[in-house]
Amino acid sequence: MPKVGMQPIRRQQLIDATLSAVNELGFGETSISQIAQRAGVSTGIISHYFGGKNGLIEATMRYLLQQLGNVVAEIKAGVDDSPEQRLLAIVRGNFSTPQTDKAAMKVWLAFWASSLHHPELHRLQQVNHYRLHSNLKYEFMKVLPKQRAEQAAQGLAALIDGFWLRGALVSGEIDPALPIQLCSEYIQQQLK
Amino acid sequence: MPKVGMQPIRRQQLIDATLSAVNELGFGETSISQIAQRAGVSTGIISHYFGGKNGLIEATMRYLLQQLGNVVAEIKAGVDDSPEQRLLAIVRGNFSTPQTDKAAMKVWLAFWASSLHHPELHRLQQVNHYRLHSNLKYEFMKVLPKQRAEQAAQGLAALIDGFWLRGALVSGEIDPALPIQLCSEYIQQQLK
Amino acid sequence: MPKVGMQPIRRQQLIDATLSAVNELGFGETSISQIAQRAGVSTGIISHYFGGKNGLIEATMRYLLQQLGNVVAEIKAGVDDSPEQRLLAIVRGNFSTPQTDKAAMKVWLAFWASSLHHPELHRLQQVNHYRLHSNLKYEFMKVLPKQRAEQAAQGLAALIDGFWLRGALVSGEIDPALPIQLCSEYIQQQLK
Amino acid sequence: MPKVGMQPIRRQQLIDATLSAVNELGFGETSISQIAQRAGVSTGIISHYFGGKNGLIEATMRYLLQQLGNVVAEIKAGVDDSPEQRLLAIVRGNFSTPQTDKAAMKVWLAFWASSLHHPELHRLQQVNHYRLHSNLKYEFMKVLPKQRAEQAAQGLAALIDGFWLRGALVSGEIDPALPIQLCSEYIQQQLK
DNA sequence: AATGAATGAGTCTTCATTCAT
């Protein structure tokens, strides 16, 4: 059944299968046979398209990062220009579906942990880390002096990631309402 | 030459070696031969003392949790009874050495991620998670109405864990001063 | 766009690519993807033209044998009819370019070694082996009694192959002058 | 069945199994499972004792070289001090059992061919190559001027290796009588 | 108490081949 132009289809198939496997089995227990099985293809195809397991893992993390970036951008596009609204949009983006469904959170956490010992994943994670911080700081600086804006950005970033981490670790599904509310209060407090 | 009373010594040796290995190699790349080598013993001894790799991993996480508990308790013992002081003590405990040295943070993160797929680790992590929240809530309730205290506790717990997570992921050593300051401001804000 | 008359071009392209790959990577590490890549074609084409990897390998060895045969015939054609001159011509042929460039010698050696376990290659190698011997014996028999001619032929063949083998194994390029001189002395000695 | 002090026994077992496998299957087709199976052990043990397939291959070649060295030394010890006798002893050593049984010759050829692309094997092979040459030259120099001795040594070395190579490639068992006789004649010729 | 020899399942990767287009 070989066909031409399968590359994008197969790549997405395999990335989806990777997310599913990491979610269900955990990062350490995810083997390429598991992934191939879920994707309904043979193991050899992974090397064919991604050059190996590492390539697939990295592509998967890149996909998640891009997804998050898209969601945030989309929500920001729908609000007016006030810093408060834009900050809130960033918060909402970080707690929107599918960022807060259990599977995604588990995969994120797995990636973060493993990024500590995989240089390429580390690089990707750093980009993400810095992106959140600088987005927040940019908005705070419209209103606050530089140093204060830096602190506010760090605090809000920590608050977001903290809710996020605790959500990933706790049993049961997450209700994003409370995190959003508390972040919102934190923003108003800082902008005051 | 059989030696008597080696058990506690060997156990601690092996736990230390595990921490060192997980820190340096990451959770997924830590094998029992690596651990045994660092401890200067044979691999067989691990099964002998801990029943297997899992047993050692769990004992190591239990050890970390106990350490954290001890530090917090110690700091709390040194402050007066005001909720603000006690909350701040908890914060300080969570950002005290060795909780904030890079090695410990990497190990914690590795444990958290793997706890998602190891029931026993998950149980331990849940205890820790709940302990922080209830400690904070207990103090807030001395001053705030129940629902408000609950929210304040959740916010502060997220702030602590968020700083903590971002610290683990960022390159370079961590300066606990800013997290403590921002947590302190958050506490004052909530108690107002 | 189907092209006509590509067969001889493609076949030679692939044989050249095979020689290049075996020379650079060694026999055991030469894969058809490597060959296809060097030839600038797809892997499928190899099966199409040679029926599989084995077919290509055999065709390549046949090509080398033919090359050697041509060179020897050519040099023999240019000398007078004396046995000494004709024997020397055979020697010169076996040490002429490109037989003595490093790449060719490495490929020959690789083929010989693998011929021990590939019947078809073995057959080709035997033909070559016998051809050298009988060519030499034929000349020696013009001058020497049969048994003596047989021995002289075996000795000279060994001398040629020995220089050749040692040349293949030693580091650096080969100077064919000394082997030719010593073979020449050997011939004179035998013919005396 | 684990016992202590198994290392030398197992190592020799595995080296013997490697020789048997390379002889029967060829270098390229010799897998560690084949070797382990012949030795009657599990595959893991190879990594345990030799660090991997490469380590075993190298140890095996080292073993062969040592064997050859021992045989030559032994035969040299039994002859008087005349250069002719000593040169003949070296020749005899190179054509003595087990150097000339088919299996050993095939293994040697396989090693030589693969040495072209394995640095460590190449190093071992170079040592062997140089050893033969310098042993021969040393004896010739007792009688001949330096340059002539060098040439005689190169010629005799080529003759030895050439007989040897042709013996490895030809079908059927080898009779070392003729090579020894012709080498002997060559020696006498040179010393004259 | 402690060792380290031994196992065998499991992992990732490579590869020759096949085949629809």
Next chain:
DNA sequence: AATGAATGAAGACTCATTCAT
């Protein structure tokens, strides 16, 4: 004529565990 997608077996290697000593 030519491609390259896809397969699945086979390869080397790692690893947690067991066990005789």
